[in-house]
Amino acid sequence: MECELPSVNSNPQEMKKYFEAAKTIAVLGASPDPSKASHHVAEYLRDAGYKMIPVYPKHDEILGQKVYRSLAEIDVPVDMVVVFRKPAALDAIADAVIARGDVKTYWTQLELINNNAAERVKAAGINVVQNHCAMVEHKALFN
Numbered sequence: 001m002e003c004e005l006p007s008v009n010s011n012p013q014e015m016k017k018y019f020e021a022a023k024t025i026a027v028l029g030a031s032p033d034p035s036k037a038s039h040h041v042a043e044y045l046r047d048a049g050y051k052m053i054p055v056y057p058k059h060d061e062i063l064g065q066k067v068y069r070s071l072a073e074i075d076v077p078v079d080m081v082v083v084f085r086k087p088a089a090l091d092a093i094a095d096a097v098i099a100r101g102d103v104k105t106y107w108t109q110l111e112l113i114n115n116n117a118a119e120r121v122k123a124a125g126i127n128v129v130q131n132h133c134a135m136v137e138h139k140a141l142f143n
Contacts, residue, residue: 010129016141018105018127022079023051025134026071028093029084030054032062037133038084039063041109044135045082048142053078071096080105082134083112090114098124107134 010018030042030052043063046052053074054062061067068074071081071093081103083093090108094117097103105127108114118128129137 010127010132012137012141014127015129015132015137018080018107018129019138019141021104024053024076024078025050025080025082026053026055026068026074026078027082027084028055028071030056030062030067031084032056032059037109041082041084041133041135044138048138051076071100077102079103080107083108085112087112087114090117093117094121097121097126105129107132109133 025045027038027042027045029038031038033039042052042054046063046065052065054065054067055071056062056067057069059067078100081097083090085093090112091114094106097106098121103126106121107129108131110131110133113130118130122128
């Protein structure tokens with residue numbers, strides 16, 4: 001399997017601006033399983049003061065928050081979307097992010113790269129971060 005490099009790279013100053021502008025962060029693929037990275041990141045973002053909205057196909061609650069089945073179902077404005085899904089799902093997620101019209105930053109976690117999706121999101125005027133852990137970057141920038 002060929003290793004794809006992100007076509008869209010973000011620097012720490014950009015990432016810091018994205019976090020400072022965000023109040024509500026949807027975590028796509030947030031897991032109810034405390035051993036999963038997506039659970040830790042969602043918990044960290046919630047504890048860091050963001051309104052964290054878990055998006056997961058099952059469960060009604062994760063980390064004390066109402067779970068939504070899809071990005072489209074969320075009934076409040078979303079500033080940032082942090083994605084824990086397979087790269088093959090990123091095209092459809094990019095479409096959902098663009099369709100919402102309120103997302104300011106689209107963020108894919110480590111090893112999640114889909115340059116086609118990222119370029120489309122960026123062309124829609126949305127900030128893009130690929131292949132970075134939101135928790136690691138936030139800790140480095142704010143702690």
